[in-house]
Amino acid sequence: MTSIRVHRLRKSFGKLLAVDDLSFTVPEGTITAFLGPNGAGKTTTLRMLLGLVRPTSGEAVLGGVPYHELDRPLERVGAVLEATSFHPGLTAATHLEAVRIAAGLPAARVARVLEQVGLEAAAHRRVGGFSLGMRQRLALATALLGEPDTLILDEPANGLDPAGMRWLRGFLRAYAHEGHTVLISTHVLAEVEQIADHVVIIAAGRLRWSGPLAGAGLEDLYLEVAG
Numbered sequence: 001m002t003s004i005r006v007h008r009l010r011k012s013f014g015k016l017l018a019v020d021d022l023s024f025t026v027p028e029g030t031i032t033a034f035l036g037p038n039g040a041g042k043t044t045t046l047r048m049l050l051g052l053v054r055p056t057s058g059e060a061v062l063g064g065v066p067y068h069e070l071d072r073p074l075e076r077v078g079a080v081l082e083a084t085s086f087h088p089g090l091t092a093a094t095h096l097e098a099v100r101i102a103a104g105l106p107a108a109r110v111a112r113v114l115e116q117v118g119l120e121a122a123a124h125r126r127v128g129g130f131s132l133g134m135r136q137r138l139a140l141a142t143a144l145l146g147e148p149d150t151l152i153l154d155e156p157a158n159g160l161d162p163a164g165m166r167w168l169r170g171f172l173r174a175y176a177h178e179g180h181t182v183l184i185s186t187h188v189l190a191e192v193e194q195i196a197d198h199v200v201i202i203a204a205g206r207l208r209w210s211g212p213l214a215g216a217g218l219e220d221l222y223l224e225v226a227g
């Protein structure tokens with residue numbers, strides 16, 4: 001299992017302190033929701049975990065090491081980032097095949113992930129014509145190619161219609177039920193109440209609350225600590 005841990009993490013962009021002495025761990029085998037107002041530092045933190053932004057100080061580690069030190073990272077951690085872009089001229093299947101080959105994964109994985117995210121019928125359509133919801137599904141399919149035990153998702157429900165939201169909820173529940181870990185950033189508290197076991201709330205780059213989701217009252221808690 002690939003644990004997720006942030007320790008005394010800090011990131012400044014010039015004079016702006018986007019992430020400020022942030023520490024938390026994501027309990028393994030849970031769905032942990034990562035919450036906070038716009039500009040709180042969620043995406044920056046997730047990007048530091050994935051090795052896309054260099055921390056100013058502190059640690060963001062997966063399985064105890066920075067992302068770039070993971071052996072075969074796609075088989076440990078799958079990621080869906082905000083506004084993921086794809087080459088518009090590629091089909092969904094060709095995009096997945098390119099990633100699969102680059103990562104040295106078995107050929108059967110492409111059909112499997114297309115099926116997992118319900119994109120089989122669109123497999124040979126160009127991504128340029130995909131709706132936002134279809135792009136989200138393709139991003140998730142890409143994250144699943146390596147059969148990772150951990151998923152990091154930045155607002156994956158963005159663009160999904162109600163049926164898509166329900167599908168994503170079912171998918172993530174089943175994935176976590178198998179013992180896998182999910183860290184998901186979102187603004188949709190109603191979704192969080194339905195799927196998350198654990199919550200990390202930040203505001204202005206700092207930790208405001210972290211703990212198990214104890215049933216009712218998430219909106220009140222959120223507004224009290226981060227609002």
Ligand SMILES: Nc1ncnc2c1ncn2[C@@H]1O[C@H](COP(=O)(O)OP(=O)(O)OP(=O)(O)O)[C@@H](O)[C@H]1O
Nearest residue numbers: 013016017018036037038039040041042043044045
């Ligand atoms: N590359 C960058 N250069 C300068 N400032 C940045 C950069 N990336 C993020 N920021 C700033 O850092 C702060 C945190 O941004 P971040 O995107 O991490 O917040 P967020 O919690 O994900 O917000 P949202 O919920 O709106 O997506 C914001 O003030 C943002 O403007």
